[in-house]
Amino acid sequence: xxxxxxxxxxxxxxxxxxxxxxxxxxxxxxxxxxxxxxxxxxxxxxxxxxxxxxxxxxxxxxxxxxxxxxxxxxxxxxxxxxxxxxxxxxxxxxxxxxxxxxxxxxxxxxxxxxxxxxxxxxxxxxxxxxxxxxxxxxxxxxxxxxxxxxxxxxxxxxxxxxxxxxxxxxxxxxxxxxxxxxxxxxxxxxxxxxxxxxxxxxxxxxxxxxxxxxxxxxxxxxxxxxxxxxxxxxxxxxxxxxxxxxxxxxxxxxxxxxxxxxxxxxxxxxxxxxxxxxxxxxxxxxxxxxxxxxxxxxxxxxxxxxxxxxxxxxxxxxxxxxxxxxxxxxxxxxxxxxxxxxxxxxxxxxxxxxxxxxxxxxxxxxxxxxxxxxxxxxxxxxxxxxxxxxxxxxxxxxxxxxxxxxxxxx
Amino acid sequence: xxxxxxxxxxxxxxxxxxxxxxxxxxxxxxxxxxxxxxxxxxxxxxxxxxxxxxxxxxxxxxxxxxxxxxxxxxxxxxxxxxxxxxxxxxxxxxxxxxxxxxxxxxxxxxxxxxxxxx
Numbered sequence: 001x002x003x004x005x006x007x008x009x010x011x012x013x014x015x016x017x018x019x020x021x022x023x024x025x026x027x028x029x030x031x032x033x034x035x036x037x038x039x040x041x042x043x044x045x046x047x048x049x050x051x052x053x054x055x056x057x058x059x060x061x062x063x064x065x066x067x068x069x070x071x072x073x074x075x076x077x078x079x080x081x082x083x084x085x086x087x088x089x090x091x092x093x094x095x096x097x098x099x100x101x102x103x104x105x106x107x108x109x110x111x112x113x114x115x116x117x118x119x120x121x122x123x124x125x126x127x128x129x130x131x132x133x134x135x136x137x138x139x140x141x142x143x144x145x146x147x148x149x150x151x152x153x154x155x156x157x158x159x160x161x162x163x164x165x166x167x168x169x170x171x172x173x174x175x176x177x178x179x180x181x182x183x184x185x186x187x188x189x190x191x192x193x194x195x196x197x198x199x200x201x202x203x204x205x206x207x208x209x210x211x212x213x214x215x216x217x218x219x220x221x222x223x224x225x226x227x228x229x230x231x232x233x234x235x236x237x238x239x240x241x242x243x244x245x246x247x248x249x250x251x252x253x254x255x256x257x258x259x260x261x262x263x264x265x266x267x268x269x270x271x272x273x274x275x276x277x278x279x280x281x282x283x284x285x286x287x288x289x290x291x292x293x294x295x296x297x298x299x300x301x302x303x304x305x306x307x308x309x310x311x312x313x314x315x316x317x318x319x320x321x322x323x324x325x326x327x328x329x330x331x332x333x334x335x336x337x338x339x340x341x342x343x344x345x346x347x348x349x350x351x352x353x354x355x356x357x358x359x360x361x362x363x364x365x366x367x368x369x370x371x372x373x374x375x376x377x378x379x380x381x382x383x384x385x386x387x388x389x390x391x392x393x394x395x396x397x398x399x400x401x402x403x404x405x406x407x408x409x410x
Numbered sequence: 411x412x413x414x415x416x417x418x419x420x421x422x423x424x425x426x427x428x429x430x431x432x433x434x435x436x437x438x439x440x441x442x443x444x445x446x447x448x449x450x451x452x453x454x455x456x457x458x459x460x461x462x463x464x465x466x467x468x469x470x471x472x473x474x475x476x477x478x479x480x481x482x483x484x485x486x487x488x489x490x491x492x493x494x495x496x497x498x499x500x501x502x503x504x505x506x507x508x509x510x511x512x513x514x515x516x517x518x519x520x521x522x523x524x525x526x527x528x
Contacts, residue, residue, distance in 0.1 A: 163495045165494065166495065168494075
């Protein structure tokens with residue numbers, strides 16, 4: 001990413017959500033507002049690359065978006081109605097206190113993650129409306145068909161308009177905040193796992209960290225919002241060490257820890273301390289605490305595994321999903337030979353319903369190997385290899401199979 | 411904005427509900443209408459059981475039964491007028507019948523602005 005692309009990306013994500021919210025409030029049409037800002041982003045990407053970034057990029061985007069909105073309204077022949085609505089809204093708003101720009105962006109985020117919208121549409125809509133990604137950028141980052149994605153976004157926007165989903169931060173935060181946090185978590189994970197993880201000019205992981213920070217600072221009393229910000233900040237602080245210069249995936253145990261971003265890890269730990277001070281535990285805080293244990297350790301060997309195993313115990317109570325259980329088993333196996341036998345037994349017990357899941361086979365392979373059963377481990381790795389569609393993971397398993405071949409040479 | 415709340419249920423599941431419990435919920439429903447008078451218009455209705463349904467299909471064919479053979483049936487509807495979707499969801503969530511298994515409320519915005527069809 002060139003420095004100007006980075007400036008472009010941060011300017012766009014700072015401004016787009018605010019602009020969509022402001023235009024929506026002004027014209028009363030979510031679709032027009034979102035479309036107008038999207039158009040301005042596309043124009044900015046082209047013009048700023050060609051002519052350099054303007055002195056006041058925010059104002060540039062705002063002007064372009066307003067012009068687009070007027071054009072859209074004119075072409076849809078709805079200018080008069082919008083003007084009607086505008087005067088009605090102005091009357092209504094006069095009676096309420098003005099919402100700050102941050103509140104507006106948060107309200108927009110809650111609308112994009114509304115439970116009335118299809119779950120698979122919430123992330124792409126958030127990426128477009130709140131942080132200003134273009135549809136082709138989203139499609140290329142997540143390796144999905146652009147047309148399918150565009151349709152999904154259009155359908156969700158129509159539903160916001162037709163059902164009257166308003167831009168506001170809900171009163172019952174505890175009901176709605178988990179949906180918002182889940183979308184940001186998914187955004188980071190998609191960026192983390194997907195083989196590209198970034199478009200040619202946007203680092204989605206960094207965008208997710210930023211958005212989690214916006215939510216946490218806007219809702220300072222919400223412990224899980226801080227927990228998520230802590231988790232993503234710490235994960236992202238380790239991101240540079242996850243791949244070799246040739247793009248090979250490196251497991252945590254083999255990572256060069258000097259490449260971790262200490263500033264980010266400290267920031268994440270600091271967020272986690274703030275979350276803990278609110279005394280309302282939750283699964284993001286637990287995951288962040290586990291990540292913090294790894295961040296503090298000098299090496300895989302010197303990691304405080306007992307604490308990690310304890311934290312996983314709490315996490316399984318909240319989230320007994322297979323991924324959590326598999327990771328817990330790996331942690332347990334680090335405590336000693338007896339625990340390694342128990343960890344393997346626990347993973348085997350999860351089998352059956354996880355037989356089609358590559359990580360189950362990969363975890364089982366690792367634990368079999370720890371227990372000295374190399375041949376069975378290689379067979380399990382073969383199964384994992386056959387099941388994964390992710391190129392980076394395939395290469396990792398292939399490397400492991402070369403290092404520990406089956407004794408018959410296959 | 412105006413919305414229609416469509417109250418649905420599964421007759422098979424409601425048949426198993428203890429009559430005293432059903433009576434209690436019915437009382438709460440009555441109170442619910444009183445409490446939300448301001449948001450609910452008069453044009454709603456509670457429907458006779460689904461066995462009474464008759465459907466006229468394309469071509470004028472008249473058949474016994476509801477339009478759609480499903481486990482769930484529509485038991486009634488109300489027209490509400492509230493500020494936005496979140497308020498509609500809030501009101502739907504407070505529908506006392508939701509205490510019973512197989513009950514649902516579908517929220518549908520009404521067409522109010524006919525200029526979109528011009």
